[in-house]
Amino acid sequence: MSMLEVKDLRVAYGKIEAVKGISFTVGQGEVVCLIGTNGAGKTTTLRTISGLIRPSSGEIWFEGKRIDAVPAHEIVMLGLAHSPEGRRIFPRLTVEENLLLGAFARNDHGAIKDDLQAAYELFPILGERSKQPAGTFSGGEQQMLAMGRAMMSRPKLLMLDEPSMGLSPIMMQLIMSTVKTLRSQGTTILLVEQNARAALKLADKGYVLEVGHIVLDGTGDELLVSDEVRKAYLGED
Amino acid sequence: MDLFFQQLLNGLTLGSLYALIAVGYTVVYGIVQLINFAHGEVFMIGAFGALATWTMLFKGTTAIWVLPFMIVGAIAVSVTVAVVMERVAYRPLRNAPRLAPLITAIGISVFLQEAIRLFYPGAKSAMPFPQIEFVTGAAMEWGPLTVRRSALFTIGALIMCTAALWFFINRTKLGRGMLAVSQDKDTARLMGINVDRIVAVAFALGATLAGIAGVAQGLQNNNIDFFMGFLAGLKAFTAAVLGGIGNIMGAVVGGLVLGIVEAMAVQFIPGTFGGSPWKDVWAFALLIIVLVFRPQGILGAKTVDRA
Ligand SMILES: Nc1ncnc2c1ncn2[C@@H]1O[C@H](COP(=O)(O)OP(=O)(O)OP(=O)(O)O)[C@@H](O)[C@H]1O
Ligand SMILES: [Mg+2]
Numbered sequence: 001m002s003m004l005e006v007k008d009l010r011v012a013y014g015k016i017e018a019v020k021g022i023s024f025t026v027g028q029g030e031v032v033c034l035i036g037t038n039g040a041g042k043t044t045t046l047r048t049i050s051g052l053i054r055p056s057s058g059e060i061w062f063e064g065k066r067i068d069a070v071p072a073h074e075i076v077m078l079g080l081a082h083s084p085e086g087r088r089i090f091p092r093l094t095v096e097e098n099l100l101l102g103a104f105a106r107n108d109h110g111a112i113k114d115d116l117q118a119a120y121e122l123f124p125i126l127g128e129r130s131k132q133p134a135g136t137f138s139g140g141e142q143q144m145l146a147m148g149r150a151m152m153s154r155p156k157l158l159m160l161d162e163p164s165m166g167l168s169p170i171m172m173q174l175i176m177s178t179v180k181t182l183r184s185q186g187t188t189i190l191l192v193e194q195n196a197r198a199a200l201k202l203a204d205k206g207y208v209l210e211v212g213h214i215v216l217d218g219t220g221d222e223l224l225v226s227d228e229v230r231k232a233y234l235g236e237d
Numbered sequence: 238m239d240l241f242f243q244q245l246l247n248g249l250t251l252g253s254l255y256a257l258i259a260v261g262y263t264v265v266y267g268i269v270q271l272i273n274f275a276h277g278e279v280f281m282i283g284a285f286g287a288l289a290t291w292t293m294l295f296k297g298t299t300a301i302w303v304l305p306f307m308i309v310g311a312i313a314v315s316v317t318v319a320v321v322m323e324r325v326a327y328r329p330l331r332n333a334p335r336l337a338p339l340i341t342a343i344g345i346s347v348f349l350q351e352a353i354r355l356f357y358p359g360a361k362s363a364m365p366f367p368q369i370e371f372v373t374g375a376a377m378e379w380g381p382l383t384v385r386r387s388a389l390f391t392i393g394a395l396i397m398c399t400a401a402l403w404f405f406i407n408r409t410k411l412g413r414g415m416l417a418v419s420q421d422k423d424t425a426r427l428m429g430i431n432v433d434r435i436v437a438v439a440f441a442l443g444a445t446l447a448g449i450a451g452v453a454q455g456l457q458n459n460n461i462d463f464f465m466g467f468l469a470g471l472k473a474f475t476a477a478v479l480g481g482i483g484n485i486m487g488a489v490v491g492g493l494v495l496g497i498v499e500a501m502a503v504q505f506i507p508g509t510f511g512g513s514p515w516k517d518v519w520a521f522a523l524l525i526i527v528l529v530f531r532p533q534g535i536l537g538a539k540t541v542d543r544a
Contacts, residue, residue, distance in 0.1 A: 052423050076429035088424040090417055101417050104410065105429030153429065 001064065003028045003157055003188055004049070004080075009058035011041070011048050018044045020212035021058070026157065026205075031179065031189045033199040033220065035233055036209030042192040043085050045209070046159050049190075050082040051075045062157070077105045081155035085162050085192075087146040091135025095126050098134050098145055102152025112152070119148035122178065140171035147178065151187075158182065159190045164198065176202060196233035200224045208233075239381040244500045250388040250457070252496020253395035257450035258473030259480070259488035260402065261319075261443025267419045267483040268439040271327060274342035277470015278349040279319050279444050283451030284366070284461040285353055286314025291367040301371035308452050315448030318349070319440040328433070346466075353463040363462040366455035373456055391453040398446050399489050406485065411438060419483070468517075475524045481534025490535055498523050 002025035011019040019041040026032045034042050047053045049060055051072030060068040067075055076082075081102075090098050099119055103112045120127030123144040129137075134145055143163055150158055160179070164172040176198050183189055183202075193199035200206050203220035208229060216228060223229045261276045290310025295303040322345055330338045353360050377384045406412040417425040418435045426432055454469070455461045472495065480491025502519035503512060510518075527534065 050427060052426060071431070072426040073429045073431045076427065082427050084424060084427060088421055090420045090424070092420060093413070093416060097413055097416075100410075101413060101425075101428045101430075104414060104417075149428075 002026060003030075003063060004190065005059075005061040006045075006049070007059040007061070009045070009048065009060065010056045011044050011053060012056045017056075018212055019048070019055075022207075022209070022212070022214045024207050024214060024217070026188060026190050029183070029186070029188055030204040031183050031191060031202055033203035033206040034190065034192045034209060035194070035196045035199060035206060035223075035229075037232070038194075039211070040209040041212045042209055043161055046082060046084075046161050046190070046192060049159065050080065073105070076153050076155075079154070079156035080159070081150040081153045081157070082159045083146045083150040083161065083163065085165070087139075087142045089134045089137070089142050089145050089149070092133055094131050095134050095137075095145060096130040098149050099126070099152050102149035105153060111154075115152055115154065119151060122151075122181070123148055140167050140174075143167065143171075143175060144178075147175070151182070155187060157188045157190060159192075161192045162194060163191075164193065164195050172198065196229065197224070200229075240504060243382055244504045245497060246382060246384065246388065248497030248500030249493060250385075250391050250496070251499060252476075252493035253391045254450055254453055254457075254469070254492075255473045255476040255495050256395050256489045256492025257391075257398060257446045257453070258469060259476040259492045260398075260446045260485060261440075262474050262477040263480070263482055263485055263488040264439045264443045266477070267485070268415065269327075269331065269436055271338050272342070272474070272482075273322075273327070273440075273443075274339065274470070274474070275322060275345035275349065276319075276443060276447060277466030277468075277473070278346050279315050279322075279466070280447040280451050280454070280469055280473075281461070281463065281466030282318050282349060282353065283311040283315035283444070283448030284455045284465065285357055285360070285451075285463075286448065287311035287452045287455060288364065288366060288461065289314075289357075295367075299368055299370045301369060303367075304369050304372065304452075307367070307369075308449060311448035311452050312445050313448075315444040315451065316441045319444035319447075320437055323437055323440040328436070350463050350466070357463070360463050363460045365460050366458065368459070369456065373459070385457070387453070387456040390456060394449050394453055395489070395492075398449065399486075402442075402446075402485060405442075411435075415439065472517075472520060475520060479524060479527050479534055481536040484534065484536045487534055487536035494535065495520055495523065 004026040007023050008021050009019055010017060010021050036042050048055050051070060055068055059066060062078060062080055099116055103115065106112055125141055126145060126148055134142065137145065147163065163175045179189060179191065180202055191199055200220045200223050206218060206220055206223045207214050208216035258280050262273065265271055265273045287307040287310050290307050291303060326341050326345055327338055330341060372386045372390045374386055414430045415435055417428060417430060418432055422432055454465065476491040476495045477488045479495055480487030499516045499520050503516050
């Protein structure tokens, strides 16, 4: 059984349908990558999975429980964390407060302290500047904070929406290697990326989304060498 | 000079009352961007809650120990009314155009005033508020200053509420959740925060302070009436805007500034425009001046903030 199962999902904004019947699965321990051009419906898909938007039809199952009608704040408690597009850190709160908000749904105070330390080990810069308002951080640092914050809920499945957006190549590498680290520590990952090459390299499985439809799927390696992906997403011909 | 300090004290007293009510406008605005114009009535109903508690349980007693019970009674009634009002009237309108909740607020105001006027026994005219010896007894003379005991109660209440509020916002998990919701609702939901619950907490928080203010007003004025929330609410809203709507400490500062300006204007503006008939004019003139030159308010910030 897959950890996450999306079945024939449709999502509309008013009359405009952004996701037009997609199905995909994420297995326990996998890194699954969702790629596609601007406006393909990637963010919409993630926001629907985490309960911020309601689908017009279709089903979403997480660990054998149907979640497409569960309120967003309860979905986090099931072990599904979402690091949103554009980072969306809380700018006027400190780094530490941002991280603690990631653990809002938890009550195990001792373990939360440990996880705070773990986040500071994963991203030392966060520890050094833990009392600073997060709004003063650079884009890369904010991305680390957003990922650290998502990890504070101890997710089984972590969804990352374009973590490398607007980052320097070095910073991007750091983010991607963190994704690997998290996977090796047992977190399953659903990754949305514009940077298809970096994402597919570390993905077990990938789906290509085009204007609301899944047009292609396969293992990371299969997609990396497929003609369509190379033309459309890797800028090769 | 003595006169100046006397008026400063009077202004601080008045301002403390405004500030206690103003927090309710600002907290709710910071969380849901809604001006709850029925908040003045939450204050009024708190005063009646205190009166009812005294009438039913302690009638005839003037000892200080009944005061905490009256405060609890006031808060219980204020909080209940505010939370029910949010649940029944405002929540269904959360995504409606802005005019809808505004009109609803006016409707709730009239409803609450009329409910008290018609159904609270004797409330068709002003009702005497219980005298509690320790806080309404003879005024004290501190050198040249005349200090009313009820003034000390009001200022003390503001100091304690402000400290408690600061602690709640900055040091508790629920307070942190409130800051998060005021900054970014969707992301707050992704953190596992129940936004509906935080909105209810914001209404309850504002109502708690309004209930305490209702008791303070009763003690100061010796009587209360169903219409007392109108002007007090308008002034407190002015105070919240003065301080920077959405900014909690701004509401406190705005309340105190407004109270002091009123007290000074009454005493020191000479001639036709001085004296108490003009104090409301000066209060609103101050609002206009601040809105023109510093539209974000004295402390600024558009969201619930600790500043
Ligand atoms: N709040 C909204 N209201 C109306 N339409 C929306 C809204 N959000 C997204 N859309 C539309 O839905 C479609 C899918 O958008 P979505 O943000 O999911 O794409 P995306 O794949 O994440 O794109 P990008 O790579 O640019 O982030 C687009 O056509 C977009 O214009
Ligand atoms: Mg997107």
